[in-house]
Amino acid sequence: MDKQQHYEKDSAQFQIRLTRIIRLQRLKSLKKQICSPKKEQGSMVLEASLVLPVFLFFIMFLIFIVQMTLISTALQSTAGETVKQLSTKIYPVSLAFTPSDSAGEEGSGGGWKIPELSLTEWAEGYASSLPEPLSDWVRSAAASGEQPLQEIKTSVLETVLDPMVKPLLQPFIEPTLLDMERVHVNGISIPDLKNKTNPYFRIELSYELPVKVPFLSKPLRIQAAAAERVWIGDTGEGSDGSAGDGDNAGSASVLSKPDPAYIGNNATIKVKVEPGATANLTIFYKSGESSAKHIGWATADENGIIEWNWFVGTRTTEGTWSFVVETGDGAKTETTFNVASRK
Known part of the structure; x- marks a missing residue:
C-alpha cells in the first residue's frame, strides 16, 4: 500500500510539473504573437511617414495645375468677350470723329491713336515727366539695358491702363475664378478712327497668381491676349490703287528672318516700312496663330526698321510655316520660314 501511495504521489507531482511546462510554452508563444504585430505596425508607420509627404x-501640384488651367481659360474668355463687345461699339465712336474732319486741320495729320514708342524713345521722352522715383528708375534702366526698362514700362502701363480699362472688364470677369485686384492690363491697341487705318482692337491682360516662385519670391503671371477686327467704315483695303502698283504698294519688305527658327530658342524677324509707320506681325504654325509675346503691332524707327524678337515654344512642330506682316494701311506681306530642332 505504501508503494502504491508513493507512486500516485509522484505521478501527481509529475502531472503538475508537465502542466506548468505547457503553460510556460503557451505564454512564450503568446508573447511572440503580441510582439510581431508591433514590429510590422512600426514598419508601416515609417513607410507612411516617408511616402505621405510626397x-x-x-x-x-495637380490641384495647382487644374486651378491654373481654369484661371487661364477664364482670363482668355474675359479678354475675348471684352474685345468682342467693345469692337461692336467703336464704330459709333468713329462717327463722332467724322464731323471734325472738315472743321480744320490744325491737328496732326497722323490721326488719333495711342502712341507706340520704342523703349529708348519712351525713356528719353517721358522720364522727365514722371514723378519720383519712376523717373530715376527709367533713367537707370535705360543705361543698364532693355530688359529692366521693359519691366518698368509694363508696370507704368499697368498703373495707367488699369483704372481706365478694368471697369470695362468687370461684366465679363468670372468672380469665382478671378480676383479683380489681380487682373492687370498690360497693353491695348485701338484703330485709327480718323484715317480709318489699322482696323483692329487688341487687349493684353495678365493675372498674378497667389503663389510665387519658390526661393525667388517672384510672382507667377498668366497672360492672355485677344484681337478683333473693328468695323469703322470703308478702310480702302480692297481698292486697287490709282498708280497701278497692285498689292505691293506700301507693303513691308522683309530684311531678315530666322533660317531656321530653332525650337526652344529666340527668333528674330526684321522688316522695313515707312518711317514712323505701324505694322503687325502674325505667325502661323500647325496649331494655328501663335500667341507668343513680343509680336503684334509695332512702330518703325526713323529708318523705317521694325524688329520682332519672340520665343519659339518647346511644343512647336517642325516644318515650314508662314508669317504675315500687315502695315497700318492694310498692305500684307506673307513669307515662309523653317522651324527645326537642334540635333
Whole structure:
C-alpha cells in the first residue's frame, strides 16, 4: 500500500510539473504573437511617414495645375468677350470723329491713336515727366539695358491702363475664378478712327497668381491676349490703287528672318516700312496663330526698321510655316520660314 501511495504521489507531482511546462510554452508563444504585430505596425508607420509627404505634394501640384488651367481659360474668355463687345461699339465712336474732319486741320495729320514708342524713345521722352522715383528708375534702366526698362514700362502701363480699362472688364470677369485686384492690363491697341487705318482692337491682360516662385519670391503671371477686327467704315483695303502698283504698294519688305527658327530658342524677324509707320506681325504654325509675346503691332524707327524678337515654344512642330506682316494701311506681306530642332 505504501508503494502504491508513493507512486500516485509522484505521478501527481509529475502531472503538475508537465502542466506548468505547457503553460510556460503557451505564454512564450503568446508573447511572440503580441510582439510581431508591433514590429510590422512600426514598419508601416515609417513607410507612411516617408511616402505621405510626397503623395500630398503630388496631389497639391495637380490641384495647382487644374486651378491654373481654369484661371487661364477664364482670363482668355474675359479678354475675348471684352474685345468682342467693345469692337461692336467703336464704330459709333468713329462717327463722332467724322464731323471734325472738315472743321480744320490744325491737328496732326497722323490721326488719333495711342502712341507706340520704342523703349529708348519712351525713356528719353517721358522720364522727365514722371514723378519720383519712376523717373530715376527709367533713367537707370535705360543705361543698364532693355530688359529692366521693359519691366518698368509694363508696370507704368499697368498703373495707367488699369483704372481706365478694368471697369470695362468687370461684366465679363468670372468672380469665382478671378480676383479683380489681380487682373492687370498690360497693353491695348485701338484703330485709327480718323484715317480709318489699322482696323483692329487688341487687349493684353495678365493675372498674378497667389503663389510665387519658390526661393525667388517672384510672382507667377498668366497672360492672355485677344484681337478683333473693328468695323469703322470703308478702310480702302480692297481698292486697287490709282498708280497701278497692285498689292505691293506700301507693303513691308522683309530684311531678315530666322533660317531656321530653332525650337526652344529666340527668333528674330526684321522688316522695313515707312518711317514712323505701324505694322503687325502674325505667325502661323500647325496649331494655328501663335500667341507668343513680343509680336503684334509695332512702330518703325526713323529708318523705317521694325524688329520682332519672340520665343519659339518647346511644343512647336517642325516644318515650314508662314508669317504675315500687315502695315497700318492694310498692305500684307506673307513669307515662309523653317522651324527645326537642334540635333
